Each structure stands twice: as structure tokens, then as C-alpha cells.
Amino acid sequence: xxxxxxxxxxxxxxxxxxxxxxxxxxxxxxxxxxxxxxxxxxxxxxxxxxxxxxxxxxxxxxxxxxxxxxxxxxxxxxxxxxxxxxxxxxxxxxxxxxxxxxxxxxxxxxxxxxxxxxxxxxxxxxxxxxxxxxxxxxxxxxxxxxxxxxxxxxxxxxxxxxxxxxxxxxxxxxxxxxxxxxxxxxxxxxxxxxxxxxxxxxxxxxxxxxxxxxxxxxxxxxxxxxxxxxxxxxxxxxxxxxxxxxxxxxxxxxxxxxxxxxxxxxxxxxxxxxxxxxxxxxxxxxxxxxxxxxxxxxxxxxxxxxxxxxxxxxxxxxxxxxxxxxxxxxxxxxxxxxxxxxxxxxxxxxxxxxxxxxxxxxxxxxxxxxxxxxxxxxxxxxxxxxxxxxxxxxxxxxxxxxxxxxxxxxxxxxxxxxxxxxxxxxxxxxxxxxxxxxxxxxxxxxxxxxxxxxxxxxxxxxxxxxxxxxxxxxxxxxxxxxxxxxxxxxxxxxxxxxxxxxxxxxxxxxxxxxxxxxxxxxxxxxxxxxxxxxxxxxxxxxxxxxxxxxxxxxxxxxxxxxxxxxxxxxxxxxxxxxxxxxxxxxxxxxx
Numbered sequence: 001x002x003x004x005x006x007x008x009x010x011x012x013x014x015x016x017x018x019x020x021x022x023x024x025x026x027x028x029x030x031x032x033x034x035x036x037x038x039x040x041x042x043x044x045x046x047x048x049x050x051x052x053x054x055x056x057x058x059x060x061x062x063x064x065x066x067x068x069x070x071x072x073x074x075x076x077x078x079x080x081x082x083x084x085x086x087x088x089x090x091x092x093x094x095x096x097x098x099x100x101x102x103x104x105x106x107x108x109x110x111x112x113x114x115x116x117x118x119x120x121x122x123x124x125x126x127x128x129x130x131x132x133x134x135x136x137x138x139x140x141x142x143x144x145x146x147x148x149x150x151x152x153x154x155x156x157x158x159x160x161x162x163x164x165x166x167x168x169x170x171x172x173x174x175x176x177x178x179x180x181x182x183x184x185x186x187x188x189x190x191x192x193x194x195x196x197x198x199x200x201x202x203x204x205x206x207x208x209x210x211x212x213x214x215x216x217x218x219x220x221x222x223x224x225x226x227x228x229x230x231x232x233x234x235x236x237x238x239x240x241x242x243x244x245x246x247x248x249x250x251x252x253x254x255x256x257x258x259x260x261x262x263x264x265x266x267x268x269x270x271x272x273x274x275x276x277x278x279x280x281x282x283x284x285x286x287x288x289x290x291x292x293x294x295x296x297x298x299x300x301x302x303x304x305x306x307x308x309x310x311x312x313x314x315x316x317x318x319x320x321x322x323x324x325x326x327x328x329x330x331x332x333x334x335x336x337x338x339x340x341x342x343x344x345x346x347x348x349x350x351x352x353x354x355x356x357x358x359x360x361x362x363x364x365x366x367x368x369x370x371x372x373x374x375x376x377x378x379x380x381x382x383x384x385x386x387x388x389x390x391x392x393x394x395x396x397x398x399x400x401x402x403x404x405x406x407x408x409x410x411x412x413x414x415x416x417x418x419x420x421x422x423x424x425x426x427x428x429x430x431x432x433x434x435x436x437x438x439x440x441x442x443x444x445x446x447x448x449x450x451x452x453x454x455x456x457x458x459x460x461x462x463x464x465x466x467x468x469x470x471x472x473x474x475x476x477x478x479x480x481x482x483x484x485x486x487x488x489x490x491x492x493x494x495x496x497x498x499x500x501x502x503x504x505x506x507x508x509x510x511x512x513x514x515x516x517x518x519x520x521x522x523x524x525x526x527x528x529x530x531x532x533x534x535x536x537x538x539x540x541x542x543x544x545x546x547x548x549x550x551x552x553x554x555x556x557x558x559x560x561x562x563x564x565x566x567x568x569x570x571x572x573x574x575x576x577x578x579x580x581x582x583x584x585x586x587x588x589x590x591x
Contacts, residue, residue, distance in 0.1 A: 004083060006031035006051045013038050022046070033083065040070025050076045053083035053100065060086040062103055062181055074104075082178065097169065099178035099195065109187045112174035117166065117190060118211040120228045121245040122146050122263045125279050125303035131247075132162045133213045133230040134505070135171055135192045138393045140481030140512060141505065142230055142247040143263055143281075153498040161505045173211075177201070185209070193218075199233070199389040215250070216390045232266060233388045239271075249284055249482060250393050251386055257288075262295075265311070266395050266482045267382045279323065280307040283479050285382055285397070291318030291335075310347070310407070311479065312378065312399060328411070329404045330367060340435040345414060346447070347407040348375075348454070360439040362429060364411060364447030368454055372562035375399065392509070394516040395482035400458035402526045403477045403484055408451040409533065415441065415448045453555050455530055460552035462527035473525040485515055486522055 009017070013036070014027050021043035024030050031051045040055045058069040067086050074090040082100035087093070090104050095112030104110070119130040122142065129146040145158050165171035177195030181202040182188065188203070193214040195201040201214055204221040212229040214220065219236045226243040232250035237243065239255040246259050249266035257275040265284030270277065272290035279295045288294065292315050295307055305323030312330030315321075320337050327333075328347040336353035342360075344351055350366035367375040383397040396403075418427050418441060427441040441447070476487035485493075493511055496502045502511060528540075535544055570576055580586035 004033045004051075004053045006033050017041055037070070040068060041072075042070070043073045044071045045075040046077075047075070048078035050078065051080040053081050053085060055085065058084065060084075060101075060103055062105075062183070065105065065183070067103070067105065096174045096176060098176040099180065101179045101197070102176055102195075103181045103183070105183045107182060107185050107188070109189070110182070110191075111188075112172075112190050117173055118228050120211075120230065120247070122247055122261055123279060123281050123306055125261045128304070132159065132166075133247075134162050134165045135175055135194065135213060136165075136392070136505070137213060137230055138481055138509070138512075139230075139232050139247060139249045139263075139265060140393060140483055141508070143265075143481050146247075146263060148494065151494060151498070154494055157497050161503075161508070165505065177216075194233075194390075196389070217388060232393055233390055234386075240273075250388060250395065251382070265479070266393065267385070267397075279303065279305065280309070282309050282313055283311050283329075284395075284482055285311050285378065285399070286313040289315060289317045289319070293320040295321070295323065311404070312348075328407050330399060332366060340433050342434075343432055345407075345432060346411045346441075347404055350442075354440075358437050360433045360435075360437065361442055362432060362439060363442040364415065364444070365450035365454065368450045369443070369446060372559055372565075376559065376563050393481055393483070394512065394519075396479075396484045396519075400454060400461075401484060402486075402523055403479055405455055405458050405526070405530055406475055406477060408455055409475075409530070412448055412451050415444050415451075419444050419448070452534060453558075455534060456548060456551055457555045457559070459527040459530045459534075460548060460555075462523055463531075471525045471528075473522065473529045475529075480512070483512065483516060484519065485512075489515055489518075 008031055009027055016038045020041065022041055024046040025048065029049045030046045033053045035054055035056055037055050037057055040057060052071065055070050060067050060069055067088055069084055069086050071085065072088045074087050075092050077092070077094040079093050079095065080097045082098055082102065084101050085098065086103045088105045090107045090110060093104065093110045096110065117132060119132055121127050121130050123129045123146055129149060131142055131145040148154055173190040173192050175192040177193060179197050179200040180193050180195035181200065181204070184205045185203055187208045189210045191209050191212055191214065193201050193203070194216045196216060199216040201216060201218045203209065206220050206224040208225050209220065210227040212226055213231065215231045215233040215235060217234040218231050222238050223240040224237045226237060228245045229243055230247045232248060234251050235248050236253040241254050241256065242258045243254065245261045247263045248254060249264050249268060251266050252264060252268040253271055255271035256273045257270050259270065260278045262277055262280045262282065264282045267285045268282060270288040274290055275288050275292040277288060277294045286309065294315065307321060307323060307325050309327040309331070310329035313327055314331070315333040317335045319333050319335060322338065322341045325342040327342070327344045328349065330348045331344050332350050334350065334352040338353050344362065346362055346364040348365050348367045350363040352361040354361050379399045418429050427444040429439040429441050432439045474486040474488055477484050478487055478490050480490070493502065497508065502508050531540060531548055532538060537544065577586060580589065
């Protein structure tokens with residue numbers, strides 16, 4: 001928002017404004033900036049302190065809509081407009097500070113209140129994880145506040161930082177950034193919209209938006225109802241979505257569904273009428289299919305249970321789960337009504353509720369073994385789709401990273417233990433379902449080998465030919481809104497907040513930025529440690545290193561072969577091809 005100098009109206013300007021159907025409680029509290037064209041202000045009412053930025057005879061176009069710049073048929077109360085506003089048919093605009101080149105059209109009510117902002121209750125319907133969103137809050141901030149509830153001093157400090165921000169004119173609710181568009185919307189109350197000329201946000205044909213912060217480049221349109229929410233950058237809310245008490249990560253799309261009391265990390269997709277998500281932590285790069293009822297079943301007398309899913313969570317059609325459940329990264333769940341709580345500890349797994357045999361089935365490393373095309377594509381597509389101009393939230397997009405590597409190493413130990421106790425060639429797992437029926441591990445030996453190949457691939461692609469430094473590294477990583485942080489670094493950050501070394505959200509963000517800068521080197525050190533642990537040594541000598549180089553080359557060749565093979569299965573499938581008359585039509589449609 002530009003700094004604008006305002007002045008009082010002249011007597012001549014007041015007279016002209018009155019002739020054009022305008023009125024004011026007190027014309028002395030209406031200020032304008034030069035150049036000011038009175039012709040562009042008509043049939044409007046001004047109450048309290050109102051400031052209008054530069055207004056000239058210009059046309060503003062938004063799609064098929066073209067409107068003259070200025071204030072027409074609207075009521076403004078205690079509001080500041082930046083330069084070149086286009087405000088038409090806004091029945092009440094009260095308490096907002098609005099940037100330059102903003103378009104407001106056909107809005108019933110757009111108000112703020114002096115009361116305390118509403119707290120947002122994510123992850124748990126019963127409360128207990130509440131946060132207070134603010135302008136500039138990242139997904140990681142929200143997760144930090146909601147997750148570390150046992151650190152009382154940390155909670156006090158984070159609230160203190162937030163209240164300091166909300167007490168400033170720039171931090172309070174009711175901010176609209178430059179080039180924001182709001183059209184054909186019924187009610188906006190206590191909404192802050194981050195927007196700029198490079199990364200504008202738009203709200204079109206929504207019903208009710210209350211107590212929320214909208215990030216840069218977001219689009220909210222077509223019947224959205226949202227209350228108590230925080231959106232990252234480039235989030236799309238569309239087509240009748242109902243949202244409450246939820247944090248939605250950058251580059252996500254929610255449409256047609258109902259989502260409540262959740263924290264969703266970046267790159268999430270959920271856009272089916274009959275999908276439902278509540279009381280969940282979904283850690284991004286995820287997709288909720290049609291018929292998903294995630295969080296609809298509570299097992300205690302109160303709604304105090306939660307579901308937590310690692311990166312890449314993908315429940316298939318018509319999946320329902322019991323609270324509380326937890327899923328390792330990149331779990332793919334087959335269609336089914338899962339009858340008991342789950343704790344799926346094997347990453348990249350296919351999970352199936354086999355009702356015919358009355359058993360839970362888990363196949364480790366399913367993606368690597370049977371859909372390499374999708375696995376390779378998923379490691380690239382999220383970064384490719386990232387169109388954010390402002391990247392306050394740092395994100396690890398690669399599906400093979402320190403967090404998933406550690407999950408695979410733990411998975412290998414579990415598989416070895418279960419395989420050693422196998423009877424009649426059947427591998428039975430323990431602790432993955434709260435029930436008396438068996439959990440069967442499918443293709444355990446193949447999954448164990450696949451995990452090792454995946455770990456070698458992860459490690460070698462993160463190491464240069466000469467990068468063999470045996471430096472201390474951590475085996476524990478936390479995902480803070482999409483950014484992977486070594487657990488000791490996270491503990492140090494929290495300690496520094498509690499002690500006052502970090503004394504504001506700005507300082508906390510600076511620390512997260514510094515950790516992101518250090519992350520590539522930490523990832524390299526972690527990659528080297530993974531190879532050492534696989535080999536059972538403290539240091540890789542030349543012979544071992546050359547063995548891994550050879551194996552890495554073989555794995556790369558295998559990946560290319562499997563990508564082609566998994567894609568070829570679709571290309572030659574007669575059932576997938578039968579709806580096309582010929583190859584030319586199919587190629588044109590699927591190009």
C-alpha cells in the first residue's frame with residue numbers, strides 16, 4: 001500500500017458532491033487525495049472518518065465487467081481507501097484500510113468490529129489447540145502454536161507476539177491489499193486480504209467470510225462460506241465450500257466439500273461434494289477423494305480425537321476412518337470403511353481393508369514397486385505448480401527427503417522383525433490397527449528391498465561425487481508447515497522463544513529463514529549418514545562409495561524403465577482406449 005497524503009474538501013467540492021446525491025454526517029471528516037475528481041463520486045454516504053485516495057476519470061476492467069473509477073451508490077464508514085479505488089454498490093463498508101487499485105462491486109456488508117478477533121480452533125473439535133491468526137502468519141506459525149501445547153511459556157509468548165501485532169494499524173483485521181477484487185459477495189466481517197499488483201487476490205460470488213486472513217494470490221469464489229480461517233498463498237476456495245476453524249496451506253484447492261477444525265499443509269486437493277474432513281492434521285501434497293469422511297467417527301464421549309497424516313496422504317474413494325488414527329507419509333488407502341483406529345507406520349504403502357478375509361492388508365513401498373510414473377511425477381509436480389510470488393512458507397516438495405527417509409529406515413526395522421516371526425510364509429504386523437483381527441504385510445521382502453533402493457536413491461541424488469563428510473546429523477525431523485527442520489534446531493528455536501532470545505514473530509520468521517538456508521547442507525549430511533547406516537559403517541571407504549555409485553546408476557535406469565512401463569500399462573489398456581475412435585483422437589485428448 002502506498003503512502004497517500006490526504007486533505008480536506010473545498011466548499012466547491014462539497015457542493016458538487018451534494019448535487020450528485022452524496023451526503024455525509026460531517027463533511028470535515030471526509031478527506032481526499034489529489035488529484036480528486038468529484039464527478040466520480042455519486043449517490044454515496046460517508047460516516048465517520050473516511051479518506052479517499054486519488055480518483056480520476058478512468059475505467060476499470062475485470063473480465064467482462066467494466067466500471068468507472070470512483071465511489072458509486074455506496075456507504076463508507078471509518079474507512080481509508082488507497083489510490084484509484086473502484087467502489088460500486090457496496091451497501092456498507094466500515095472499518096477497513098484498503099490499498100491501491102482495488103475493485104469492490106455488489107457487496108452487502110463489509111465490516112470490522114473493535115472486539116477481540118475470534119480464536120481459531122484447529123485439529124480438535126473440542127478445543128485445546130486454539131490460535132489467533134494475524135496478517136503475515138505462516139502455516140508453520142499456526143502449526144507451531146497448535147502443536148506444542150505442553151510448552152506453556154511458548155504459548156504465552158506466541159500470544160504476546162500476536163497481540164502486539166494486532167494492536168498496530170497494520171496488524172489489525174480489516175486490511176485489503178493492492179489490486180484486490182471483491183465482487184458479488186454478501187458479507188465480509190473481520191477479513192484481511194493480502195494482495196499486490198504482482199500477486200493479486202480476488203473474492204467473487206461468496207456468501208459469508210468471517211474472521212479470516214487470506215494470503216497473496218488467493219481466489220475465493222462461487223458460494224464459499226468460511227468462518228475463522230487462515231489461508232496461505234495461492235489457495236483456491238470454490239463452489240460452495242464450507243470451511244471453519246481451519247488453516248489451509250499454500251497452493252491448495254478446496255471446493256464443494258466441508259472442512260472444519262483442521263490444519264492442512266501446502267499442496268492439498270479436495271474438491272468433491274461428498275467429501276468431509278474434520279479434526280485433522282494433513283501434512284500436505286495430499287488428495288481427498290470423493291466420498292471421504294475423514295474424522296466423522298468419534299470413539300469417546302466427547303469430540304476430542306484427531307487424525308494425523310504425513311505428507312502425500314491419499315485415501316481412495318469412499319474411505320472413512322475412526323478417531324484417532326495416524327498415517328506415515330505417502331499412504332494410499334483403498335476404498336473402504338475402516339472399522340478401527342489405525343497407526344500405519346510404513347511409508348509409501350498401499351492399505352486395504354479386506355472384508356472377505358477380515359484382515360487389514362498393508363503393502364510397503366507400493367508406489368515404488370507399482371506406480372513409478374506417479375511417484376516420479378509427484379516429486380516434481382508440486383514444485384512446478386508453485387506460482388507464489390511471496391514464499392514466506394518454505395516447503396520441501398520432494399517425496400524423498402529426510403523425513404520420509406527416516407520413516408523408511410524405521411519401516412525396514414519393523415519389516416525385519418515381522419519377517420523373522422513369520423509363519424507359513426505370512427508376515428503379520430503388530431500395532432497398526434486397534435482390533436483383534438490380523439494385519440497382514442503383503443510383499444514384505446520386496447518392500448524391504450524397495451525401501452533400501454529408495455534410500456540409496458535419496459542419498460546419492462543429494463550427494464555430489466566428492467561429498468563424503470561424516471558430520472553429526474539428526475535422525476529426527478519435524479515438518480513445520482511444509483519446512484523440514486531437524487528436531488534439535490526446533491527445540492533450540494522453542495527454547496529461544498521461551499527465554500526471550502526470539503522476541504517477535506518477525507524474529508521467529510528470521511530464524512526459520514536461516515534454518516531453510518542451512519537445510520541443503522543438513523540434507524546432504526543426512527544423506528551421507530543414511531548410506532553409512534545402510535552399510536553398517538561409520539564412514540564410506542572408496543570401495544563402498546564406488547559400489548553405491550554403481551547401484552545408483554542401476555536404480556536410475558530402473559526408474560526410467562518403470563516409469564515407461566507403468567505409463568505403458570495405461571497406453572495399451574483396451575478399456576482405457578475404447579472410448580476413443582482412433583489413436584489420433586486419443587493423442588489429441590490426452591496431449
